[in-house]
Amino acid sequence: MFDTEVDPDAFLAWLDDVGELDQPPMPDEPLFEDEFAAWAPPNARELSTDRQLGRLIEVESQIAALHAEQQALLGALAEADGSVEGWYAELVSCALRVPVRTAQRMLATAQTLLTLLPATTHALSKGDLTMRHAQVIAEASWKLPPELAGQLEDRVLDRAAAQTVAQLRAAVARSVLALNPASAEQRHQAARQERTVELWPADDGMAELRALLPAPEAQAIYQRLCEATRLLPASDARTRGQQRADLLVDAVLSGIPADALPQQHGRRPSINVLIAASTLRGHDDQPGWLDGYGPITADQARQLAADPTGTWRRLVIDPVDGQLMDYGHLLDYGTTVYRPPQALADHVIARDPACVFPTCSQPSYRADLDHIHPFSRGGPTRPDNIAPLCRRHHNAKTRGTFTYTRNPDGIFTWTDQH
Numbered sequence: 001m002f003d004t005e006v007d008p009d010a011f012l013a014w015l016d017d018v019g020e021l022d023q024p025p026m027p028d029e030p031l032f033e034d035e036f037a038a039w040a041p042p043n044a045r046e047l048s049t050d051r052q053l054g055r056l057i058e059v060e061s062q063i064a065a066l067h068a069e070q071q072a073l074l075g076a077l078a079e080a081d082g083s084v085e086g087w088y089a090e091l092v093s094c095a096l097r098v099p100v101r102t103a104q105r106m107l108a109t110a111q112t113l114l115t116l117l118p119a120t121t122h123a124l125s126k127g128d129l130t131m132r133h134a135q136v137i138a139e140a141s142w143k144l145p146p147e148l149a150g151q152l153e154d155r156v157l158d159r160a161a162a163q164t165v166a167q168l169r170a171a172v173a174r175s176v177l178a179l180n181p182a183s184a185e186q187r188h189q190a191a192r193q194e195r196t197v198e199l200w201p202a203d204d205g206m207a208e209l210r211a212l213l214p215a216p217e218a219q220a221i222y223q224r225l226c227e228a229t230r231l232l233p234a235s236d237a238r239t240r241g242q243q244r245a246d247l248l249v250d251a252v253l254s255g256i257p258a259d260a261l262p263q264q265h266g267r268r269p270s271i272n273v274l275i276a277a278s279t280l281r282g283h284d285d286q287p288g289w290l291d292g293y294g295p296i297t298a299d300q301a302r303q304l305a306a307d308p309t310g311t312w313r314r315l316v317i318d319p320v321d322g323q324l325m326d327y328g329h330l331l332d333y334g335t336t337v338y339r340p341p342q343a344l345a346d347h348v349i350a351r352d353p354a355c356v357f358p359t360c361s362q363p364s365y366r367a368d369l370d371h372i373h374p375f376s377r378g379g380p381t382r383p384d385n386i387a388p389l390c391r392r393h394h395n396a397k398t399r400g401t402f403t404y405t406r407n408p409d410g411i412f413t414w415t416d417q418h
Helices: 008-016 035-039 049-080 088-096 100-115 118-125 131-141 146-160 165-179 184-192 215-229 240-255 298-305 342-351 391-398
Strands: 196-201 207-212 288-290 294-296 368-371 386-389 402-406 412-416
Touching: 049 088, 049 100, 049 118, 049 131, 088 100, 088 412, 100 118, 100 131, 118 131, 118 146, 131 146, 131 165, 146 165, 215 240, 288 298, 342 368, 342 386, 368 391, 386 391, 391 402
Parallel strands: none
Antiparallel strands: 196 207, 288 294, 368 386, 402 412
């Protein structure tokens, strides 16, 4: 369970008393000695270069035809979904193991292709276009009144089969501007509504912070970062790109005081890192875990744990299955308390780093802490009955669209009620 405000020296002394944990053995041999041989058709290497390229074109055409069939299935599902919220997106999300937003976009694209862009759909089914080409045309049509979608096809479809996706996107953009006579300022004001900042995990302990901004502001920010690098000494060994990145981090983290930000589940916005005691002591190099991102290297986790401004809290993890141990009687508030107290909220957020819907990745610190068995029906406020749900999936559970349970092994089972 959590302790609050653990003294670092006392924590290190506690670590000295922790025994070594047994680690599961790693396989000695790779799964495949020759990955290409394991996956490639057995006769691919025997074909001539011309035949390999010809077969590649044939396979791409078959893939396109399958994508056309996929659009028909998605379109039928979208048509059958009678809910205002579009809950069939969750069914597609689970069936295809994609995020809910991806499923929503797939359904919308299929509806557009089947109802507004029949010629594009036909070209896809024949293999004349790839799915990416069809997506470019479908998504561009969303910027037009529905009655102009056919005119967009007329303008771009003839050349689309011979164009790359980037070339088609440029042609489509020109056609959209020509078909939509709205003023530039009106289009700009509509585009401003889409401004956003998003975090996208990348490989090797990195992440992309993507900002979609009005062009003048974006250019001004970039130019200011560029000019700021000129103030650094010539002996600075960092590249210009590294300098700009570090200056951006310094500007944002120094310019927005943490104590001025609103609290979420009783705590200010922060980063949470899990690291094994044995790794913190340097006895092994088990990966750490950064909430909202995923696994990070042992060195990264140790560096973050050593930050003197951080708050240390003790978590006990089962060495066999890696589950955060409940110590249920210490965190069990029964039916007398509805809102999870801080210790229980911390415990659940650490145990379940994201919304527990199967394909959702909304961080738990931004989610609601839900009583799996409703509090109003006698559901207790304790670890095995509390789970984080993003607002959309909390509403889905509350309205009876889906139900879910937490199994003894910590796995959640969701059931569709359609």
